[in-house]
Amino acid sequence: MPNETLARRYATAVFQLAQEAGKVKDVQHDLHTFSEALGADEDVRKFFRSPVVDRKEKESVFAQAFAKLDPVALHLFLLLIRKRRENLAEEIVVQYDVLEREARGAQELRITSARELTKAELDTIVQRLASAFRSAFDVSQSVDPKLIGGVRITIGDRLIDGTIAGRLDDIARLLSTN
């Protein structure tokens, strides 16, 4: 979290470059490819992060391995290596997504429910919210049986809680005050 501000600076720069080149989506895809590659293999991650490895060597290894990436994305990671900012990589990708979403005028929407929602249910919820908030959404869905029933919807900072667990919490608080 403390690196967020720093990561946002890098992400803004990359995003603007991508915008100028008209390759916002391509760069986003490539950033995620790289970030997933780091996440998938612990050795790669360690190698990328390690301050012990010679910078020049690291640069050339990554330049070869990820040669197929869009130059904007690739150069970002090479710059990070040169600047010893490797630990920012994942956060930059997250911040890039935020910027990309903002540019589209969309918001992040997280739906958590006690059981798996059917496609039709999900669509209804998203449609209702889209008309209420007059905004497009990037939907992510998860299941948490602890909610007992209902759905919990998170849009940015806003939390709409329609779960049984949430109501039980409220009752508990109501009874414990005074």
Next chain:
Amino acid sequence: MINADEIAGIIKQRIASYQTGTNEAEVGTVIQVGDNIARIYGLDNAQSSELVEFPNGLNGIVLNLEEDSVGVAIMGPDTDIKEGDKVRRTGRIASVPVGDAVLGRVVNPLGQPIDGKGDIATTRFRTIENTAPTVVERQSVKQPLQTGIRAIDALIPIGRGQRELIIGDRGTGKTAIAIDAIINQKGKNVICIYVAIGQKNSTVASLQQTLEKHGAMDYTTIVAVSAAEPASLKWIAPFAGCAMAEYFMYEGKDVLIIYDDLTRHAQAYREVSLLLRRPPGREAFPGDIFFLHSRLLERAAKLSDEKGGGSITALPIIETQAGDVSAYIPTNVISITDGQIYLRNELFFQGIRPAVDVGISVSRVGSSAQIKAMKAVAGRLKLDLAQYRELAAFAKLASDLDKATQQQLNRGDKMTQVLVQPQLHPQPVEDQVAVIFAATRGYLDTIPTARVSEWSERFVQFLHEKYSDVPESIAKSGALPEDVEKKLIAAIDDFNKAF
């Protein structure tokens, strides 16, 4: 005691009235917590000094708005708050219950009762931070607020709507003056608010008992935050007390509020500020420490008649270290207030109690707020005492003194003694006038200095028994016309014969 059935009944009622529905709120996440300060990620729309709610029902006040996070002062113990907890905005600004229901109660700075006397039955709330009355809403201070203490009412008079600082070292009787002033408001239609900041709980308890014993709790509210409580609570305590006072002021009533003491308040605010990483200044106090106290004391006012004519008289207390009034907080508060009552260690140990140093204590608006009779007798007292002090300093060096000087010194001794007054014995202004009149006119010159206190006590008794029309007339008209003065002289002569 409530029995099990009642508890079940209450729960039933609560559950029946429970509103179902979806809950919508803006939430953030705790990323750091410690020393009663939480840093919260998110809450992008939070406003400065907005209340936020932690999962266990604790409240916090938003203080710092930063790029990615907000700094929140937690109003209570932070032990149950963990990293990752969800914090929700309430959209409200911190407020306290106000109205008649708070009178006679001891509450914490959030307005919650801590005296075990049950809920505070009021639906009225007032935000703790409010702007002070503007220039057009005010009028000049013109009515006296009698403290019942001779040294103060005669020499450093306090008017309704004034801000008079009480300053002195520890143990010089600062609080005692405040308590006497509260007790003296009995039957005078003045509401009192006593804000205890960072004091021992035992001190607050004994204070409450004292006030109760003197029947002063009926018109008094104590806002107390003990030394063991978080700095954030100490910081909002005077503002909470002031909000309660303001409610009465805007209802057209007169209020006396005592902040005991602002030194500790400044220290609490310093603690909060430093933990929020605000830059420190002189004595490590933050840059806005002056504004903190000035905006608090500006809320003391005498409202114009169109606004109902209510008033808040503020008596802030400042504790000095070894009589040093040039430290940062004392100088700040001295410059904000309309005068100060300076208490001195040396006087206290000489037995001159209240240990008011009448030489350097001043009241910048006071004398327009004195009744005529007091003005007439006190003008002389002030002058004589000043001359006495000068002479006394000089006489220390000289061995034999001429008769006139000796007499002046003698008179000064008597007058100083007349201003000595036991604690918890506030005196009505008409009695003060009679006693001070006797001293300034030289009727005490033949009384041994050691017996002056006894004289004044017994004389007042005598006056009420034999010449009760004199104090009655002074109390009623507020003046001392010639015929009453003559009667007073006759009474003194009469009494002195038997004394």
